[in-house]
Amino acid sequence: xxxxxxxxxxxxxxxxxxxxxxxxxxxxxxxxxxxxxxxxxxxxxxxxxxxxxxxxxxxxxxxxxxxxxxxxxxxxxxxxxxxxxxxxxxxxxxxxxxxxxxxxxxxxxxxxxxxxxxxxxxxxxxxxxxxxxxxxxxxxxxxxxxxxxxxxxxxxxxxxxxxxxxxxxxxxxxxxxxxxxxxxxxxxxxxxxxxxxxxxxxxxxxxxxxxxxxxxxxxxxxxxxxxxxxxxxxxxxxxxxxxxxxxxxxxxxxxxxxxxxxxxxxxxxxxxxxxxxxxxxxxxxxxxxxxxxxxxxxxxxxxxxxxxxxxxxxxxxxxxxxx
Numbered sequence: 001x002x003x004x005x006x007x008x009x010x011x012x013x014x015x016x017x018x019x020x021x022x023x024x025x026x027x028x029x030x031x032x033x034x035x036x037x038x039x040x041x042x043x044x045x046x047x048x049x050x051x052x053x054x055x056x057x058x059x060x061x062x063x064x065x066x067x068x069x070x071x072x073x074x075x076x077x078x079x080x081x082x083x084x085x086x087x088x089x090x091x092x093x094x095x096x097x098x099x100x101x102x103x104x105x106x107x108x109x110x111x112x113x114x115x116x117x118x119x120x121x122x123x124x125x126x127x128x129x130x131x132x133x134x135x136x137x138x139x140x141x142x143x144x145x146x147x148x149x150x151x152x153x154x155x156x157x158x159x160x161x162x163x164x165x166x167x168x169x170x171x172x173x174x175x176x177x178x179x180x181x182x183x184x185x186x187x188x189x190x191x192x193x194x195x196x197x198x199x200x201x202x203x204x205x206x207x208x209x210x211x212x213x214x215x216x217x218x219x220x221x222x223x224x225x226x227x228x229x230x231x232x233x234x235x236x237x238x239x240x241x242x243x244x245x246x247x248x249x250x251x252x253x254x255x256x257x258x259x260x261x262x263x264x265x266x267x268x269x270x271x272x273x274x275x276x277x278x279x280x281x282x283x284x285x286x287x288x289x290x291x292x293x294x295x296x297x298x299x300x301x302x303x304x305x306x307x308x309x310x311x312x313x314x315x316x317x318x319x320x321x322x323x
Contacts, residue, residue, distance in 0.1 A: 125282075126181075128226070162199070182279060192268055210226050247268060
């Protein structure tokens with residue numbers, strides 16, 4: 001089903017009806033036989049228009065625009081009728097739709113911008129902690145309240161902690177959200193040699209935890225070595241492929257702060273700059289992370305992943321807290 005074509009068809013159907021309604025001289029009354037058709041046209045325009053906007057902008061931008069436009073319609077309507085006496089004339093469909101949508105849109109915008117936001121896991125870079133198809137809930141206020149769009153913190157609450165699973169804007173393309181685990185805090189020296197992490201000269205407590213079998217994108221089954229690791233207050237599992245090197249040096253980008261890192265055949269050592277974080281996936285050999293594209297600035301932080309609230313392929317994962 002091509003949703004884009006459906007969206008354009010909805011616009012083509014609704015716009016002529018709306019234009020006719022706006023320029024017609026008829027009087028709107030409670031028993032207007034055309035009321036339902038015009039009301040439906042406005043609703044179709046609203047839904048299809050903002051649906052198509054998702055192709056060129058983000059959901060938060062659409063929510064803010066919708067909040068502004070519906071609020072403006074209600075304000076203009078209130079200014080127009082505040083001194084008028086009620087009669088049999090009814091509000092226009094645009095006013096009724098705005099009145100219905102405005103509080104809902106504002107509530108969703110506030111919740112998604114400052115409290116919690118849902119995300120879907122699209123890749124296997126955080127296996128075994130997170131699986132492809134997991135729907136997760138991200139706490140957006142735990143690290144402080146941030147301004148929409150600029151993402152700059154205006155009320156600080158707490159800093160990220162080592163081991164947190166964090167959603168952030170990918171430094172190479174901030175329109176894309178990534179999810180990884182915090183390995184290095186600002187000022188930390190992170191070393192990854194022979195697939196073991198050392199932070200500030202202290203190896204992370206790690207022990208073998210058997211094997212982990214996972215289906216790859218090419219429908220082949222791969223057996224990973226599974227380990228248990230403790231970082232900060234978090235104890236979690238990570239997996240590696242024994243035959244794969246710790247890093248492919250040819251894939252390392254020339255990122256900002258690259259001079260803070262040294263690479264060799266067995267891994268790397270990086271000093272995390274102030275105001276930045278070093279992130280890695282739990283699927284160590286199937287993760288594009290700070291090893292390759294560098295450090296995550298504080299202003300790129302979206303929030304802390306806290307809960308799996310849905311997975312349509314595995315209902316047993318519902319309600320699991322993210323460690």
